[in-house]
Amino acid sequence: MAEANYTYFLEFLLLGLSEDPELQPLLFGLFLSMYLVAVLGNLLIILAVSSDSHLHTPMYFFLSNLSLADICFVSTTIPKMLMNIQAQRKGISYIECLTQVYFLNTFAGMDNLLLTVMAYDRFLAICYPLKYTVIMNPRFCGILVLLCWIITSWVCLIHILLMKHLVFSTVSKIAHFFCDLAQVIKAANSGTLISTIFIYVATALLGVLPVTGILYSYSQIISSLLRMSSTASRYKAFSTCGSHLCVVSLFYGTALGVYLSSAVTHSSQASMIASVLYTVVTPMLNPFIYSLRNKDVKGALGRLLSRAASSLIDH
Numbered sequence: 001m002a003e004a005n006y007t008y009f010l011e012f013l014l015l016g017l018s019e020d021p022e023l024q025p026l027l028f029g030l031f032l033s034m035y036l037v038a039v040l041g042n043l044l045i046i047l048a049v050s051s052d053s054h055l056h057t058p059m060y061f062f063l064s065n066l067s068l069a070d071i072c073f074v075s076t077t078i079p080k081m082l083m084n085i086q087a088q089r090k091g092i093s094y095i096e097c098l099t100q101v102y103f104l105n106t107f108a109g110m111d112n113l114l115l116t117v118m119a120y121d122r123f124l125a126i127c128y129p130l131k132y133t134v135i136m137n138p139r140f141c142g143i144l145v146l147l148c149w150i151i152t153s154w155v156c157l158i159h160i161l162l163m164k165h166l167v168f169s170t171v172s173k174i175a176h177f178f179c180d181l182a183q184v185i186k187a188a189n190s191g192t193l194i195s196t197i198f199i200y201v202a203t204a205l206l207g208v209l210p211v212t213g214i215l216y217s218y219s220q221i222i223s224s225l226l227r228m229s230s231t232a233s234r235y236k237a238f239s240t241c242g243s244h245l246c247v248v249s250l251f252y253g254t255a256l257g258v259y260l261s262s263a264v265t266h267s268s269q270a271s272m273i274a275s276v277l278y279t280v281v282t283p284m285l286n287p288f289i290y291s292l293r294n295k296d297v298k299g300a301l302g303r304l305l306s307r308a309a310s311s312l313i314d315h
Contacts, residue, residue, distance in 0.1 A: 012171075041287030044291075076103040090203060102159070106185075119217040164194060247286050
């Protein structure tokens with residue numbers, strides 16, 4: 001009972017990107033703009049895929065799920081940050097912090113696994129085109145996405161259950177603009193060993209294994225493309241991978257930047273700036289990458305916006 005009362009009143013202080021009062025309105029406007037662009041862009045991708053029959057294929061089904069994960073990803077951190085800036089406070093309760101850690105890591109893990117599934121989809125489409133439609137049927141695609149949700153949910157739930165045993169000061173400071181898992185564990189006074197070990201296990205499961213899967217898929221794709229006699233066929237096949245490769249490079253490039261900035265520089269400011277790229281900029285840019293590099297998505301978005309404009313004119 002004492003532990004329950006203790007954790008109930010526990011509060012974390014999110015130090016944020018800057019403590020300069022003059023920068024707060026600028027940060028508020030910048031992050032609000034990026035948040036709205038990220039949500040609107042990913043929402044348009046979901047609406048375009050769901051409303052256009054030309055995009056009812058496995059590749060775009062996975063893309064719409066990636067967009068949904070990205071909307072949820074940015075929504076776990078930015079609204080709370082904007083509320084704190086507006087209210088001129090830095091506090092986040094113990095329960096809110098654990099909830100943020102859970103959902104942030106769940107949706108980050110979903111991005112990892114969905115990018116791997118999308119690489120596997122391209123691998124089958126290019127290396128086994130005759131078997132592709134049989135293997136990647138709607139039921140199997142649904143099972144793959146469901147497995148992604150189950151795996152990430154349970155891994156992140158274990159994180160939270162382990163964190164419940166950590167001991168904190170009554171007010172603990174976190175050198176970040178959200179409750180980052182590593183920073184929260186770092187702020188604990190004791191009992192961090194098992195949680196730290198599980199971070200490495202989870203990183204291997206939700207990070208290293210997906211990257212290995214993506215690299216294997218693309219090694220097989222490149223091998224298959226090199227065996228094609230026609231340059232035009234080779235280009236056409238590989239062009240379907242262009243958007244996915246850009247998103248993978250952006251996602252893992254910024255994630256690697258977060259890791260290197262914290263491991264090499266040991267600067268919390270550098271780590272936070274890298275985290276902005278990872279948690280905000282990447283979800284914001286993904287819809288642009290897919291819409292600008294993909295004729296099918298551009299066409300679907302054009303038809304969706306035309307229908308929306310026509311309905312507004314009619315009313």
